[in-house]
Amino acid sequence: MTMALDAPTATDALISLRDVTLAYGDVVAAKDITFDVRPGEFVSLIGPSGCGKSSALRAIGGLLDANVGSVAVDGTTVTGPRPQEISYVFQDLALYPWRSALRNVEIALQFAGVPRRERKERAMDALRRVGLGDVTERMPSQLSGGMRQRVAIARALVSDARILLLDEPFAALDEQSRLSIGAQLVRILEEEGKTVVFVTHSLAEAAFLSDRVVVMGPRPGVIREVIDVPLERPRHASLMRDPVFHDLTDRLSALLIDDSQAHS
Numbered sequence: 004m005t006m007a008l009d010a011p012t013a014t015d016a017l018i019s020l021r022d023v024t025l026a027y028g029d030v031v032a033a034k035d036i037t038f039d040v041r042p043g044e045f046v047s048l049i050g051p052s053g054c055g056k057s058s059a060l061r062a063i064g065g066l067l068d069a070n071v072g073s074v075a076v077d078g079t080t081v082t083g084p085r086p087q088e089i090s091y092v093f094q095d096l097a098l099y100p101w102r103s104a105l106r107n108v109e110i111a112l113q114f115a116g117v118p119r120r121e122r123k124e125r126a127m128d129a130l131r132r133v134g135l136g137d138v139t140e141r142m143p144s145q146l147s148g149g150m151r152q153r154v155a156i157a158r159a160l161v162s163d164a165r166i167l168l169l170d171e172p173f174a175a176l177d178e179q180s181r182l183s184i185g186a187q188l189v190r191i192l193e194e195e196g197k198t199v200v201f202v203t204h205s206l207a208e209a210a211f212l213s214d215r216v217v218v219m220g221p222r223p224g225v226i227r228e229v230i231d232v233p234l235e236r237p238r239h240a241s242l243m244r245d246p247v248f249h250d251l252t253d254r255l256s257a258l259l260i261d262d263s264q265a266h267s
């Protein structure tokens with residue numbers, strides 16, 4: 004195993020992966036992955052199922068060690084989870100079914116050691132910001148799928164972590180809700196200057212939300228291309244009728260199709 008050297012990080016990178024190979028025993032999930040994420044950037048990872056997108060997120064979050072290469076956050080090699088700095092929203096939201104929306108958000112603060120008297124106010128504020136200020140006492144079973152997604156997002160936002168790792172957080176939603184919740188999330192993240200790495204299967208979502216899109220090939224995932232998104236912020240739904248948006252999603256789609264044909 005190659006130990007992480009001090010990563011030759013681009014000077015302006017907050018997150019930096021260098022020649023990273025990730026494996027589960029004999030299964031190589033991703034190979035020679037190199038990319039950077041700058042502070043305040045929103046970067047999406049797209050690619051075919053099983054190409055190692057979630058594994059790359061886990062490596063950034065310190066939940067999976069690189070077998071080869073280095074993963075660094077703020078110039079320091081990642082050696083384990085850093086909950087104060089990095090928070091997650093996973094595909095399966097893992098809300099506690101027996102706790103109200105408010106308590107589900109408060110629990111993140113409890114884990115972070117925030118004093119009880121501060122927790123409620125901060126959790127309420129996070130729920131208000133995702134538009135759930137009037138349903139804070141409802142249990143998850145009394146919320147729609149989209150509302151549950153928002154609770155999970157509020158829970159990730161409530162912490163002071165400056166990096167947010169989002170693994171298909173809107174997977175259960177229809178395309179329209181995905182984009183509107185996504186746009187709302189981006190507004191909040193812009194205000195707070197958070198840095199985001201986002202895994203999605205939706206090319207429209209990747210194009211609409213990101214500053215850059217990392218396109219991965221089939222397992223073991225390698226990086227096919229990193230594409231700059233030439234769209235200004237703030238972004239509005241009308242953008243999706245813009246030819247530049249269509250060119251971009253066409254290009255992403257062509258890259259993914261190329262890949263599947265090259266490996267079939």
Ligand SMILES: Nc1ncnc2c1ncn2[C@@H]1O[C@H](COP(=O)(O)OP(=O)(O)OP(=O)(O)O)[C@@H](O)[C@H]1O
Binds near residue numbers: 027052059
């Ligand atoms: N805990 C694990 N143990 C063994 N193999 C795993 C484990 N997690 C993932 N893998 C394998 O690693 C490869 C990459 O998985 P990963 O979840 O990173 O892909 P992905 O691109 O996020 O997939 P999807 O788009 O389907 O969510 C897959 O072949 C998967 O089967």
